[in-house]
Amino acid sequence: EAGVTQFPSHSVIEKGQxxxxxxxxxxxxxxxxxxxxxxxxxxxxxxxxxxESKQDESGMPNNRFLAERTGGTYSxxxxxxxxxxxxxxYFCASSPVEQxxxxxxxxxGTRLTVL
Amino acid sequence: AQTVxxxxxxxxxxxxxxxxxxxxxxxxxxxxxxxxxxQPPSRQMILVIRQEAYKQQNATENRFSVNFQKAAKSFxxxxxxxxxxxxxxxxxxxxxxxxxxxQGNLIFGKGTxxxxxx
Numbered sequence: 525e526a527g528v529t530q531f532p533s534h535s536v537i538e539k540g541q542x543x544x545x546x547x548x549x550x551x552x553x554x555x556x557x558x559x560x561x562x563x564x565x566x567x568x569x570x571x572x573x574x575x576e577s578k579q580d581e582s583g584m585p586n587n588r589f590l591a592e593r594t595g596g597t598y599s600x601x602x603x604x605x606x607x608x609x610x611x612x613x614y615f616c617a618s619s620p621v622e623q624x625x626x627x628x629x630x631x632x633g634t635r636l637t638v639l
Numbered sequence: 640a641q642t643v644x645x646x647x648x649x650x651x652x653x654x655x656x657x658x659x660x661x662x663x664x665x666x667x668x669x670x671x672x673x674x675x676x677x678q679p680p681s682r683q684m685i686l687v688i689r690q691e692a693y694k695q696q697n698a699t700e701n702r703f704s705v706n707f708q709k710a711a712k713s714f715x716x717x718x719x720x721x722x723x724x725x726x727x728x729x730x731x732x733x734x735x736x737x738x739x740x741x742q743g744n745l746i747f748g749k750g751t752x753x754x755x756x757x
Contacts, residue, residue, distance in 0.1 A: 566643070569745065580743070626736070630683050
């Protein structure tokens, strides 16, 4: 069974440009999470989808960030326009809704560098 | 605010020895799980061990065990017989459960970088 995948693995963009990150969860996982780690700081929660609905987006830093999960499968996270402080590693995680132990399965992350 | 403190940014241990990573957390929730995740160099994060907060018995998973002190909000990880493959970044992460028991989001500490030396 394939794990959580993320694309691209690395992205280097100029300030003011737009970048779209993609996450493909494990098949059948209705929960999908986005997290971000800025260098030297904790991994922070961004938002949580259940299927195609946003369950919790309290961690989204501002309206330059837009997350979608059309059809309840893969998700995209768009940053427009990107700022220097958006640099970091963006992780995606997924889990089944019906699960005894609540384990989240993580993707490898996308390292975003904004110059 | 819910916070997690991992007071040891870096640790090292000799192969075959035992090491303990500390973690304290602050959550107002009564219903939650606790996890330790590890992220090996250039690889993705994987689960090491989990603990249900309502269970008093400490979780054990092969060479990994926890010391869970609920009143003190402490959740340390002990690695016995350390192996070279244990070299990784270790993250302590509570997971508060929402009303009805549905999943909330993980709350992470800054991590402890563990190096196992031959």
